[in-house]
Amino acid sequence: MSRHHDQIWRCPKEWVYYMKIGSKAARVAAGLALSLTTVIGLSGTAQADHMAPTLRYGSSGHGVECVQVLLNRAGLGHSIKVDGQFGPATKSLVEDFQRARGRLDIDGVVGRETGGALWELTYSQPRWYTDCYDYIPTP
Structure with missing residues (x-):
C-alpha cells in the first residue's frame, strides 16, 4: 500500500x-x-527487418509490394505496377535506384544494403510503411 x-x-x-x-x-x-x-x-523505428529475406527476380508477396511502392516514390522518373511480383520491370527499377544512389552494387536485388537505402525513404512518408517493417531486409 x-x-x-x-x-x-x-x-x-x-x-x-x-x-x-x-x-x-x-x-x-x-x-x-x-x-x-x-x-x-x-529500437524498432530506425530500420526495417534485418532478418527479412532478400527480394529478387521471381520473388513475390507483400515485401515486393512494399519495395514497388517505395521505388515508385523514389523520384526516378518512371514507375511500375504494384502487383507483388518481382519481374523484369521491378528488377530494372531496382537497378535504376541502385545506380542513382551511387554506393550500391547494381545487381537488381533488394538485399540488406539496397533494402536499407529504400527504407531511408520512409522517414518522411505516411505511417502505413510500418506495415512493411518485417518485409524489407536492412543492415
Missing part, C-alpha cells in the same frame, strides 16, 4: 516499486526507467 509520501514506479513489465520521494534511489530509478523506456520505444 502506498502512503502520501511514497511514489509508485511502474516498469515495462508492470513491476511496482515503492520509494520515498526525494530519495537518491528514487531519482536513480526514475532515470533508469526513462532511459529504458526511451531505448525500448526507439
Whole structure:
C-alpha cells in the first residue's frame, strides 16, 4: 500500500516499486526507467527487418509490394505496377535506384544494403510503411 509520501514506479513489465520521494534511489530509478523506456520505444523505428529475406527476380508477396511502392516514390522518373511480383520491370527499377544512389552494387536485388537505402525513404512518408517493417531486409 502506498502512503502520501511514497511514489509508485511502474516498469515495462508492470513491476511496482515503492520509494520515498526525494530519495537518491528514487531519482536513480526514475532515470533508469526513462532511459529504458526511451531505448525500448526507439529500437524498432530506425530500420526495417534485418532478418527479412532478400527480394529478387521471381520473388513475390507483400515485401515486393512494399519495395514497388517505395521505388515508385523514389523520384526516378518512371514507375511500375504494384502487383507483388518481382519481374523484369521491378528488377530494372531496382537497378535504376541502385545506380542513382551511387554506393550500391547494381545487381537488381533488394538485399540488406539496397533494402536499407529504400527504407531511408520512409522517414518522411505516411505511417502505413510500418506495415512493411518485417518485409524489407536492412543492415
